[in-house]
Amino acid sequence: MNIPPNIPLASRLLVPVAGLLLMATSAIAADLPKISLKVISSIKLPSPGYSVAMNRDGSRIAIGLDKAVIVHNRKGSLRLTLPLTTGQVRSLAWSPEGNLLAVGSYQSVQLFHWEDDAEGAPKLIPVKSLPGHRGYVVDLAWSPDGKRIVSACDDEAARVFDVESGQRLLMLVDHAYAVTSAEWSPAGEWLLTSAGDESRAFKAGEVFLRDANTGEVVRKFEGHERPVLKAVFTTDGKFVVTGGLDEKCYVFNTADGTPLGFYGGHSRPVRDLVTVVSSSPGIDVAFSGAGGRNQGKNEIRAWTVDSGDDLAIDETHSAPVTGLALSSSAGLLASVSRDRTAQIFQVTGLQSASVPSSAATSPPTKATTPQRKWPPAPQSPE
Template identity: 25%
Template sequence: MPPNDTPPQSPNPLSGNEEEDEELYEDDVLEEVPVDGTDPVDEDNGEFEDDEDDLVELPGGLDQLEAIVENMNQPIDNSNCVFKEHGKSVFTCSFHPEIETLCVSGGEDDKAIVWDSVSGQVLHKFDDWKDSVNSVKWSNDGQHLAICDMAGTIKVFKYPGYSEEWSFEVGDINFLNWHPVANVLFCGTADSELWMWKIPSGDSKLFQGQGEKTECGEILADGKRAICGYNDGSLRLFDLKSGENLYTINKGVAHVDVVNSVSCHMNNSIFLTGSMDGTAKLWNTSSGKCVGTLLCGVREEENSSSSVECVVFPKDKTTTYCVTGTLDGIVTVWDTPTQISRHACKIGEGVSRLAVHPGGDLVYASTLDGEIKCLDLRTGNPVRELSGHRGPILDFSFSSNGQSLLSCSDDGTCRVYNITDTS
């Protein structure tokens, strides 16, 4: 038994034969960890070792990673020409009715630009505007270009040369259209007015509503009458020569919410309206009587999730169908005599515009998620998808030969697509 004053044996393994034990101990050491917490140093090159050699830090950090992921999710761009001159949202675009590659666009940058749809070359700029350019329209003979901005300024320019022929100022403009035959210009305003001017003389006529915004309007195929839809859901038919209001269909009888769109059949006997209430309705042109209701949502109701944003008839006197496009992204082909749906197709997150191709058998529909779908009217089957935009499509137009489509978007670009194989 050790003496009482003998300390206990140390647990240090170096006790005993210290030189031999120290040599054995050093051979068994896996790693020296400095007491100051610094990383071990590689004696071969003097650099810090890293157990995660496969990890690469992005110079841009999280923002760069998010950009990479976003680019991976971008749609394939199958356009032939991308026009980026505006830089901000482009609200309106139009092909010249006779020159296949001549187009014009206008947008949030307070400019209208004429450019070549093949090369993207800028041909002329109109930049003397007070506010965003929200409508550009070539006359049907291609000799006049009408442009308006959100401040209510309208100007008409002579083509070629782009000399200013006429100008006028009204209230906020909701739509601008040319007469289908004559050089007569129309616009609907937030002041419940429909204006009509002869160009270039400027002789005018004013058609009053009932105090609600004039949301949409179209000239009938006979060129003698115009139908307007209003913010409160009402409708009015006007005689263009006399200025007389032929009849009014009041809110509740017509629609219970905003009339978004109107289209007239080429035979002059019926017209079609689409409303935020989730219905499209067929009307007898002569009597103003409703001859059919196309239910696009669950029921007719205010602020429907199936708001009918667009309606269209093909430009054919013998056609027996019409097309609707809704906010929930449904394009439906309807049989007009029976009011039965022939085909219905979900195309995206919201239909922003509809147009039947000049060939007559295809309908194009643009969406708020930046795509344009082409559907066969006879079968309802998708034929082609035009992609590349990164924002809602706000307008599109066909070239005079029907072989190209021009679109513009909230993403600040216009795009031109070759649609020869679908026409």
């Protein structure tokens, strides 16, 4: 696989293969989408924010804290507080219908049902637990049909569960490091998992594309020099976008693994990513959140997936951005940070999401799945 050279470039460049630089010129700048970010609500948190999830219409924004989940509305008003006892809530995910919330923390994944009582007060009612995790659950994702959940855990395993029964369907133990993210393809036929260990900062991370029914690895995406912290599909599934400790976002062709190149706009580790389609012209846009140990540059950036052009930049947060959530239909983006704040942004220039066909993401060849010893020794909660 021909990987593009890892050389520092200006922030608005995406470095592709074959030495061809994709960059905006004055002749085509007018054709770029017009994306803007405006803070409409700033929420002070009682602890650092570790995760955030927004339902499809943007009416419920769940925020993961230390031993609690809080839910705000789009105006920033607090609607509900859910106390927990299982450490930092590092992952959250609303079901496609928005009535169930998956909550991941230390050795725990719990499902809660959102409902209003007789007086109209909201509640999160416990439904079931998904057992077997031996560390912090750092990412959760529902399948597009809402029937399965995949979890990413720092015990070096990803797991797939049947929602109705709570039964574990798959346990994926072939990563060499903590699993940092897990996501379904838009049509649900593929899984994407990433891995990396921030304590071993100079070890390259991993990104695997899998058959969602068997868990078999069908593609490996290579390029990052340091741990990979997040991997996502574009909304049509044609591309994979990854972010890592090396401060880069790589873009890959899903079907054959070809790297388009990397976006080099951040100067801190990239910790979360979401993708969407702009309204005019209709092209793939990524929002990436970053932050590290050094002060400053705790940014959210919007950029074009095909060319790496910067579209919007926000530096409201004073500490690393730890989570992003997006509702394209509502035109809302939510972020959380270690600075003990959450921000709700109004985003202009977005197209409402649609579900693509599965043909776009069908990889033609398969790779051998590596075998690894599992489980590692369990870790203690922080």
